[in-house]
Amino acid sequence: MKKLQNTTSNTISKIAAPAVAVALILLLWHWLSTSGVMPEFMMPSPGKVLKAFREDFPILCRHGATTLQEAFLGLFIGIGLSFVIATLMDACRPLMNGIYPLLIVSQTIPSIAIAPLLLLWFGYGMFPKVVLIVLTTFFPITIGLIEGFASVDRDGLNLMRAMGAGPVKRYLYIKLPSALGYFFSGLKISVTYSVVGAVISEWLGGTEGLGVYMTRVRKSFSYDRMFAVIFFIAAVSLLLMLLVTIIKWLIMPWERKNHKHA
């Protein structure tokens, strides 16, 4: 009974604590923008932002569709590339030793720094944007997969070998499924990177997309609308993370069934 009470109060605090935190931040924000500490046009109050969000919602959705299109295209190419590279690196030691340091170093380059170069090389269309997204989403997934492949139980592989399984079957039955959890951890990060990457590349040029719209409202000093775009991007990213969690839940049923003794 005591345990039950504990879990109930835990659940309440899990919901109540962040709600209180958010409420406090909103109050502070509201006070800052209405008390005159900050000029109101620079820091519009939460109410004004909400109003802008409601008014702009159809426009946000239209631009969001473009951004998501780029993000998904880049993400899917990134996922495909990750599987190919991680599998090759896992199968071939010299390749691993050669590429792994490069992968790490490549992540120290901020994407905002290479975006202008990509635009310079590939123009203002969708292509450079997708390239940037591929570059940013590729890394977390590849690292996840490499770790996942390496985490495989050697005895399990030996057992498969003893049962006569060749490299392809060992990959399909052991390596790939063992790496799935790691893949989803990487994907959860990459999916938000893909949206951020798309927005960053849109800042620098283009005709459609949340980044383009954001630049536009910033230049017209409509900061309430700019805040609305930021919240819209955050909401989209959160929804995508939720989507990844749901997909993982669906295709890894053993995750929720294992460790629960029947």
Next chain:
Amino acid sequence: MTLLRTEQISVSFGQQKILENISIRLQQGEIVSLLGVSGAGKTTLFNVVSGLLIPDSGKVYLKDRDVTGKAGQVSYMLQKDLLLPYKTVIDNVSMPLRIRGMKKREARARVQPYFQEFGLEGTEKKYPGQLSGGMKQRAALLRTYLFSDEVALLDEPFSALDTITKSAMHKWYLDIMEQIKLSTLLITHDIDEALLLSDRIYILGLPKGASPGDGGQITQEIRLDNKSERSPEFLLTDQFLTYKRRIIEAIGGIS
């Protein structure tokens, strides 16, 4: 009929000899234990017999066919059940058939009847994490059996279980072996287990006066007679104690 035999197997890793001139044989329907202290090279010998490791010298014969260094000839079960956590029990068990290229549906239908025989009915659609340790080992043994009903190599299959489960598994194992007559080579460091389950016991260890660089050898072979009366009660008889004393002496435990 001799089903499996090794001839003069020697293995060394660098300067360190692991096994020296190991010749053992397994008759049809026999359960033979390899008993020895940890590090005596028991698992190395299994790796050779299962074809995962090529010995420096010596041969492995399965029904007079040279299978040295050929994997996929005999089935293998380890202390860890090694059931794949992401596959249901029935798909785990049918893994050997799937590796041979059988379709999933057909493989499931083929293995289904064994679930009752192995006391696993009702677990088909569960995941390994939902099973107890003993049930996992049952499933692992069924998988081993489905890979090959000729020869099984069991590497300390019950050693990770608690004492009570282990004792129950021994009883279950003796019963199931009566039915399936699987010829088995069993690694164990548990003297009671070896005496309870086997027809013969090979002691693998270092011979008297050996130096640290020497490899393990078969120092003694012990034949147990009354296999038909074998049950957990056997562990309480005088005969059992006589055997046990002999083995402890052979291992070098009583000086």
